[in-house]
Amino acid sequence: MQSVGTWGWWWGRGRDDRLMAFSVVQYDRLEHAISRGLRLALARRGTEYLVIPERLRIEHGREIIVARHPSTGSRLELFVDDIESIELVR
Numbered sequence: 345m346q347s348v349g350t351w352g353w354w355w356g357r358g359r360d361d362r363l364m365a366f367s368v369v370q371y372d373r374l375e376h377a378i379s380r381g382l383r384l385a386l387a388r389r390g391t392e393y394l395v396i397p398e399r400l401r402i403e404h405g406r407e408i409i410v411a412r413h414p415s416t417g418s419r420l421e422l423f424v425d426d427i428e429s430i431e432l433v434r
Contacts, residue, residue, distance in 0.1 A: 366424060373432045374400065374409065383414055383433040388426050394433065395420055 366374065377384045378397045386393045386409075395411035402408070407424035 366427075366430065370430050373430055377432060384411075385429075385431045385433050386422060386427050387429040388422060389428075393420065393422065395422075400424075 374384070374397060376382065378399060381396060383394055383396055386395060393411075394414060395409075396414050397409050397411045399410045400407060401410060409422045409424060409427075411420045411422065412418065413420060
């Protein structure tokens with residue numbers, strides 16, 4: 345799939361030719377968690393992260409989830425194209 349520009353649904357292809365976008369359901373989960381301050385469980389490279397997402401931003405054509413660790417408050421930035429799964433924690 346080709347990139348359709350910065351306002352399109354897909355941002356092109358990543359370093360290893362994976363699509364750099366979540367599914368609509370995954371974006372809904374992320375948006376819901378950001379707007380309500382809910383926790384998300386994210387899997388990346390075999391590690392699960394429990395985070396409170398604060399915002400989604402784009403840097404150099406890559407989407408980044410800016411989040412905080414729920415216990416320590418440490419800031420984390422996770423690239424969307426590195427995330428293998430996303431689940432809302434209730």
